[in-house]
Amino acid sequence: MFKYYFEQVNGVEIWPIISLTIFFIFFVGLLWWVFKGVDNSYIDEMKNLPISKTPKS
Amino acid sequence: MELEKFSYDNKIVKYFTIASIVFGVVAMLAGLTAAIQLFYPAFNFDLQYTTFGRVRPLHTNAVIFAFVGNAMFAGVYYSMQRLLKTRMFNDTLSWVHFWGWQLIILAAAISLPMGYTTSKEYAELEWPIDIAIALIWVVFGINMIGTIIKRRERHMYVAIWFYIATFVTVAVLHIVNSVEIPVTFMKSYSWYAGVQDALVQWWYGHNAVAFFLTTPFLGIMYYYLPKAANRPVYSYRLSIIHFWSLIFIYIWAGPHHLLYTSLPDWAQSLGVVFSIMLIAPSWGGMLNGLMTLRGAWDRVREDPVLKFMVVAVTAYGMATFEGPMLSLKNVSAIAHYTDWIVAHVHIGGLGWNGFLIFGMFYWLIPKMWNTSLFSRNLANTHFWLGTLGIIFYALPLYIAGITQASMWKQFDAEGFLVYKNFLETVVQILPMYMLRAVGGSLYLVGVILMIYNLIKTAGTGSFIPNEDAEAPALEKKVITGGHWHSVLERKPVLFTMLSLIAILIGGIIELVPTFLIKSNVPTIASVKPYTPLELHGRDIYIREGCNNCHSQMIRPFRSETERYGEYSKAGEFVYDHPFLWGSKRTGPDLAREGVGKLKKSDSWHFYHMLDPAQVSEGSIMPPYPWLFEQTIDKELTAGKINALRTVGVPYAEGYEDTANTDLEAQAKTITDNLAAEDVDISGDAEIIALIAYLQRLGKDITVKE
Numbered sequence: 001m002f003k004y005y006f007e008q009v010n011g012v013e014i015w016p017i018i019s020l021t022i023f024f025i026f027f028v029g030l031l032w033w034v035f036k037g038v039d040n041s042y043i044d045e046m047k048n049l050p051i052s053k054t055p056k057s
Numbered sequence: 058m059e060l061e062k063f064s065y066d067n068k069i070v071k072y073f074t075i076a077s078i079v080f081g082v083v084a085m086l087a088g089l090t091a092a093i094q095l096f097y098p099a100f101n102f103d104l105q106y107t108t109f110g111r112v113r114p115l116h117t118n119a120v121i122f123a124f125v126g127n128a129m130f131a132g133v134y135y136s137m138q139r140l141l142k143t144r145m146f147n148d149t150l151s152w153v154h155f156w157g158w159q160l161i162i163l164a165a166a167i168s169l170p171m172g173y174t175t176s177k178e179y180a181e182l183e184w185p186i187d188i189a190i191a192l193i194w195v196v197f198g199i200n201m202i203g204t205i206i207k208r209r210e211r212h213m214y215v216a217i218w219f220y221i222a223t224f225v226t227v228a229v230l231h232i233v234n235s236v237e238i239p240v241t242f243m244k245s246y247s248w249y250a251g252v253q254d255a256l257v258q259w260w261y262g263h264n265a266v267a268f269f270l271t272t273p274f275l276g277i278m279y280y281y282l283p284k285a286a287n288r289p290v291y292s293y294r295l296s297i298i299h300f301w302s303l304i305f306i307y308i309w310a311g312p313h314h315l316l317y318t319s320l321p322d323w324a325q326s327l328g329v330v331f332s333i334m335l336i337a338p339s340w341g342g343m344l345n346g347l348m349t350l351r352g353a354w355d356r357v358r359e360d361p362v363l364k365f366m367v368v369a370v371t372a373y374g375m376a377t378f379e380g381p382m383l384s385l386k387n388v389s390a391i392a393h394y395t396d397w398i399v400a401h402v403h404i405g406g407l408g409w410n411g412f413l414i415f416g417m418f419y420w421l422i423p424k425m426w427n428t429s430l431f432s433r434n435l436a437n438t439h440f441w442l443g444t445l446g447i448i449f450y451a452l453p454l455y456i457a458g459i460t461q462a463s464m465w466k467q468f469d470a471e472g473f474l475v476y477k478n479f480l481e482t483v484v485q486i487l488p489m490y491m492l493r494a495v496g497g498s499l500y501l502v503g504v505i506l507m508i509y510n511l512i513k514t515a516g517t518g519s520f521i522p523n524e525d526a527e528a529p530a531l532e533k534k535v536i537t538g539g540h541w542h543s544v545l546e547r548k549p550v551l552f553t554m555l556s557l558i559a560i561l562i563g564g565i566i567e568l569v570p571t572f573l574i575k576s577n578v579p580t581i582a583s584v585k586p587y588t589p590l591e592l593h594g595r596d597i598y599i600r601e602g603c604n605n606c607h608s609q610m611i612r613p614f615r616s617e618t619e620r621y622g623e624y625s626k627a628g629e630f631v632y633d634h635p636f637l638w639g640s641k642r643t644g645p646d647l648a649r650e651g652v653g654k655l656k657k658s659d660s661w662h663f664y665h666m667l668d669p670a671q672v673s674e675g676s677i678m679p680p681y682p683w684l685f686e687q688t689i690d691k692e693l694t695a696g697k698i699n700a701l702r703t704v705g706v707p708y709a710e711g712y713e714d715t716a717n718t719d720l721e722a723q724a725k726t727i728t729d730n731l732a733a734e735d736v737d738i739s740g741d742a743e744i745i746a747l748i749a750y751l752q753r754l755g756k757d758i759t760v761k762e
Contacts, residue, residue, distance in 0.1 A: 022562075023559075027301070030297070030298065030542070034542075038294070046293050049140060049212075050139075050140065050216075051288070051289060
């Protein structure tokens with residue numbers, strides 16, 4: 001069943017290359033954001049979310 | 058800004074907690090029964106409903122979906138409301154989810170002992186239950202996404218990400234692996250065959266561990282560990298990397314369950330590489346959990362909640378180091394099919410899931426009943442019983458696994474197998490099986506102490522069904538800018554889609570080529586579909602859960618080809634809906650049971666199934682007396698043929714009308730053979746079909762001399 005559909009896709013072999021590229025860029029971006037881009041106050045706020053008692057107003 | 062008043066729903070958490078504990082005891086009792094059956098076969102009670110082949114799936118399903126599943130929902134419903142500062146989206150959905158899930162468990166508890174099974178591990182439930190699972194899972198998902206949308210906290214804490222990934226991935230896994238064609242109300246055949254079925258199944262099986270037993274509990278760890286320690290998680294940055302790398306990598310690792318099988322090599326290698334890579338995110342998560350306790354280790358000495366959590370996270374670290382090591386082909390060559398794997402999963406199950414759940418319950422119950430724990434001493438006793446239980450469970454099985462693997466592979470100076478009789482290698486490790494049952498019992502006694510302690514705790518407090526809370530409403534202003542990941546955390550639907558893409562890519566790349574590229578499953582011209590009688594026999598083999606103890610997959614090692622015969626080829630399984638490769642050899646492989654030196658007479662099989670220990674002294678296989686009284690239902694033959702034709706097995710058009718003639722003719726040759734040895738039995742008896750199937754195994758690729 002699947003065989004039939006995928007055989008109709010031209011250049012199916014490009015998929016893995018595209019996905020590798022997407023994920024490489026995603027992870028490089030993620031690492032950059034985590035270590036350089038992110039705001040410390042945001043990290044602190046998120047970090048304390050489970051244990052903070054007082055609601056912000 | 059004005060504070061809005063609302064309340065958290067504790068009642069649903071309470072119900073899931075109770076369900077988890079009750080089913081936990083049932084699941085562990087089933088496990089203990091199965092453990093005892095392995096050294097004391099009389100514990101099978103000579104009843105078809107309680108033989109090992111049916112109890113084992115009951116145990117695994119009950120542990121995964123009833124004990125751990127209900128605990129997961131309890132943990133998620135409690136933490137999600139608080140992290141998002143809102144009540145669950147819809148109370149009715151919460152209760153539909155709760156009762157729906159318990160009904161599914163009930164259906165499983167009835168249908169598995171009755172022998173209704175697909176044979177695919179952790180996906181044994183038949184198609185009507187599969188549909189129910191999908192529907193209830195979607196109810197859970199809608200309730201979860203709805204809650205996220207009506208939140209009063211702008212950003213989603215990392216635990217919520219893990220919950221989202223759990224929802225989307227389990228949905229995808231369950232649906233893809235459960236594509237099956239119904240034959241009757243409670244019988245279906247897998248849509249996929251042989252190698253493809255095996256790949257889909259272990260892509261599912263591995264990720265059931267990943268996304269049912271791991272990701273939701275990592276979310277739970279990221280909430281409850283900081284709560285219990287009263288300090289923030291060690292590194293929130295690390296948790297972000299942990300999340301994305303874990304979900305992306307995990308989905309690829311499934312093929313490590315199929316090393317040295319007929320699965321194409323490239324898929325095996327892919328599984329190995331990604332499994333090794335998994336150490337990084339797994340250990341990142343573990344360290345993040347343990348480091349959260351930095352400066353608070355003195356409290357770990359005192360507080361049973363923290364004790365349980367520390368051991369849980371440590372067990373997670375051990376299991377996630379061992380897993381990648383087991384994925385190396387040279388290690389898998391030794392460990393696969395042995396009790397080593399059983400030990401490995403129980404480090405995860407008893408240590409990681411069990412202990413995290415106990416820690417969570419010891420923390421949750423006093424909170425929800427507004428009191429403190431009844432007895433800290435009792436909880437500490439539970440902790441030590443549980444820890445000893447894990448050790449007594451796992452260590453003997455490590456020894457058993459390595460011992461048995463060595464015996465399987467041992468050759469003498471002349472090049473012959475030293476232990477030609479498989480049974481010798483089983484008898485050798487029986488003392489280890491006994492010790493394992495001791496370990497399991499200790500663990501269960503600990504759980505019973507916990508139940509007493511928690512009931513007493515609840516008795517000293519009063520339950521708060523709706524906990525009042527207040528928080529400012531989320532402003533409806535449009536926020537632009539910020540870094541892309543914080544944008545992502547503000548948009549739950551987009552976030553869900555991205556997680557879905559992350560897990561789909563791995564799945565698609567791994568699965569599609571085996572369906573697409575013909576050279577991945579070379580066909581063998583001599584391989585023919587099963588005869589109608591063999592088909593009935595195969596369905597009995599599935600019903601009795603024979604695949605729980607017998608593999609049908611000979612790996613290309615001399616120690617295996619010497620013992621069993623020619624190694625298995627991908628092309629042999631093209632008509633196997635489902636595949637029956639098995640994952641554990643408590644008994645010998647059966648792939649060549651009907652040919653070569655393994656071939657036995659029909660009467661041998663007859664007497665062996667009637668009482669295995671009479672034929673092979675010391676055998677731990679249970680007797681199957683009911684196969685001699687029950688008859689096969691020939692009315693179903695046509696339906697089976699039609700269903701299999703639909704999924705691609707080349708039975709000729711119209712064959713379903715004449716199939717029973719062939720069936721009776723083949724049954725007669727077997728009953729004639731038996732009659733020659735003074736055995737008188739009807740050709741309709743189930744045993745005849747089973748003998749036909751067992752005698753067929755391996756015949757396809759054997760050249761007649």
